[in-house]
Amino acid sequence: MIRAIIIDDEFNAIKNLKWEIESFCSDIEVCDTFTNPVEAISAINYLKPDCIFLDIEMPEMDGFQLLEKLSYRTFDLIITSAYDNYAIKAFKEHAVDYLLKPIDSEDLLKAVSRVRENQQQNALGDQLKSIIKWYVPEKKNTRLAIPVLGKTIFVALEDIMFCKADGSYTEVHFKEDTKEILSKKLKEIEAQIDDNFFRVHNSYLVNLRYVKEYVKNDGPYLVLTNGVTIPISRAKKNELLQVLNS
The missing domain is CATH 3.40.50.2300 (Response regulator)
Structure with missing residues (x-):
C-alpha cells in the first residue's frame, strides 16, 4: 500500500x-x-x-x-x-x-x-x-567513548540500557542504574552503536537486550528489566514490533 x-x-x-x-x-x-x-x-x-x-x-x-x-x-x-x-x-x-x-x-x-x-x-x-x-556486514563499534571531567571513559555497549535526548546533550543510562551526560545529540550516538539498539522515540534509544515487556495500552511503551518505562512513538511502533518478533 x-x-x-x-x-x-x-x-x-x-x-x-x-x-x-x-x-x-x-x-x-x-x-x-x-x-x-x-x-x-x-x-x-x-x-x-x-x-x-x-x-x-x-x-x-x-x-x-x-x-x-x-x-x-x-x-x-x-x-x-x-x-x-x-x-x-x-x-x-x-x-x-x-x-x-x-x-x-x-x-x-x-x-x-x-x-x-x-x-x-x-x-x-x-x-x-x-x-x-x-554478505558484507558493517563494522560496528563495541564501545562508546564518554568524556568526563578531563578524561574519557570507554563503556561497553552491552552495559548501556538506554539513551535519552536532552537538547544538545544525551543522558546515557547504564545497567547499574547510573548515568552520564554526554555532550552529543542522540542521533550522533545512534550512528556509533550496534544493531541491538533501536530508536523507539525521538527522545529515546533503547538497548533491546534489556526489553522485558511491550505494553500496547496507554502508549504504547516498553518496560526494561530494571522497571524503567520507555514511550514508543506511533511512527516507530510497527517497525519495533517486527524487530522484537524477528
Whole structure:
C-alpha cells in the first residue's frame, strides 16, 4: 500500500482528489489531508509518506516554500495546480507529474503508475542493500567513548540500557542504574552503536537486550528489566514490533 498525503488550501479540491484516488487507485491510502501548509510540514516529517499531492498557490506559504522547509524528502511528489506556469520549477523539484485542475482520472492514473514504478525500484534497491549488508556486514563499534571531567571513559555497549535526548546533550543510562551526560545529540550516538539498539522515540534509544515487556495500552511503551518505562512513538511502533518478533 502506498501512503499519500494531500495538501491544498481548498477543501473541495481535497475532497474531489481523495474521491478520485479512492475510486480509481485501490493501492493508494490517503493517510492525511491538510489545508494549512504549515501544519502539513510537521505531519510529513512525522508520518513519512510515500507520496504527496501538493498544491502550489496557498496562503501563508506556497508549495515550493513548504518543500524547502521539510527535513524528510524521501517521497514521490505530484503537483496539483490550476495553473501551468509552475511546471518547470515543479520538475526541478523532481516531481513525478504535474496535474492540472480539474484533475482528469486518466492523468491521475498515469501519475500514480509512475509512483508505483518508483516504489518498486526503491524496494528492489532496499533488497539489494540488505543482501550486501548480509554478505558484507558493517563494522560496528563495541564501545562508546564518554568524556568526563578531563578524561574519557570507554563503556561497553552491552552495559548501556538506554539513551535519552536532552537538547544538545544525551543522558546515557547504564545497567547499574547510573548515568552520564554526554555532550552529543542522540542521533550522533545512534550512528556509533550496534544493531541491538533501536530508536523507539525521538527522545529515546533503547538497548533491546534489556526489553522485558511491550505494553500496547496507554502508549504504547516498553518496560526494561530494571522497571524503567520507555514511550514508543506511533511512527516507530510497527517497525519495533517486527524487530522484537524477528
